[in-house]
Amino acid sequence: xxxxxxxxxxxxxxxxxxxxxxxxxxxxxxxxxxxxxxxxxxxxxxxxxxxxxxxxxxxxxxxxxxxxxxxxxxxxxxxxxxxxxxxxxxxxxxxxxxxxxxxxxxxxxxxxxxxxxxxxxxxxxxxxxxxxxxxxxxxxxxxxxxxxxxxxxxxxxx
Ligand SMILES: *[C@@H]1O[C@H](CO)[C@@H](O)[C@H](O)[C@H]1NC(C)=O
Numbered sequence: 001x002x003x004x005x006x007x008x009x010x011x012x013x014x015x016x017x018x019x020x021x022x023x024x025x026x027x028x029x030x031x032x033x034x035x036x037x038x039x040x041x042x043x044x045x046x047x048x049x050x051x052x053x054x055x056x057x058x059x060x061x062x063x064x065x066x067x068x069x070x071x072x073x074x075x076x077x078x079x080x081x082x083x084x085x086x087x088x089x090x091x092x093x094x095x096x097x098x099x100x101x102x103x104x105x106x107x108x109x110x111x112x113x114x115x116x117x118x119x120x121x122x123x124x125x126x127x128x129x130x131x132x133x134x135x136x137x138x139x140x141x142x143x144x145x146x147x148x149x150x151x152x153x154x155x156x157x158x
Contacts, residue, residue, distance in 0.1 A: 003066070003067070006067060006070055006072050010072070011071065011072050011073070011158070012072075012073055012075070012154060012155065012158055013072070013073070013074045013075070014074075014075045014076075014077050014151070014154065015056065015060055015074065015075070015076055015077065016077040016079050017049070017052070017053035017056055017057075017076060017077065017078055017079055017080055018049035018052050018053055018079075018080065019049065019079050019080055019083040019084075020041065020046040020049060020080055020083060020084045020087065021045045021046060021048065021049045022041045022042040022043055022044065022045030022046035022047075022049075023041040023042075023046065023083075023084070023087045023098075023099075024129070024132065024133055025039075025099055025100050025101050025106060025107060025108075025129055025131075025132040025133070026107075026108055026110060026132035026133055027042060027045055028040070028041070028042060028099055029107040029108055029132065031045070035107065039099035039100070040099075041087065046084075049080060050080065053076075053078070053080055056076065057076045060074050060075075060076050073154070073157070073158055075154045077147065077150065077151075078150075079143065079147070082142075082143055082146040082147065083135070083139075083143060086128060086139060086142055086143070087128060090128055093142055094125070094126075094138075095125075095126060095127065095128050095138075095139075096126040096127070097121075097126055097127045097128065098128045098129075100127070100129070100132075101114075101127065101129040101130055101131040101132045101133075101134075102120060102121040102124050102126075102127040102129070102130050102131070102136060103118050103119070103120055103121075103130060103131040103132075104118050104119055104131070104132075105119075106121075106127075106129075106131075106132065107132060108132055109131050109132055110131040110132045110133040110134065111131075111133075113131075114130075114131045124136050124137065124138070125137075125138045
């Protein structure tokens, strides 16, 4: 994959890891067992993401070694920890709702189920998630601010 991207002209490649998937509203709804009353993160799913991220980093290190002589760099970008911090401490970031999406009833809707006819909550900024899978614009912006110095350091190391 690294070499294919290099042939396309890429010289700085950043690969983001997985977020804490056990905290996605849709995962909580499907696997909580009591989706209306127990909307806590489900750790066993987030553990899968942690393991995936671990092997992803190893794989990216190997790719980096095979691309180094070509003057190319591959970076792993940790989104798990900043997203988890927002979820755990959502009130400190100004959010009111963390386990439901803003679109629809917030438990299941995503993709085509969120469409121009869907109900949308009055204040998107109060929600960590816009739909049952995707972060809201405010969450993305906080994430961007958390990642910006890291991305800048990638660029300046090149
Ligand atoms: C929307 O929610 C955020 C976070 O709770 C709050 O800071 C903001 O004042 C709200 N905006 C409106 C228009 O209610």
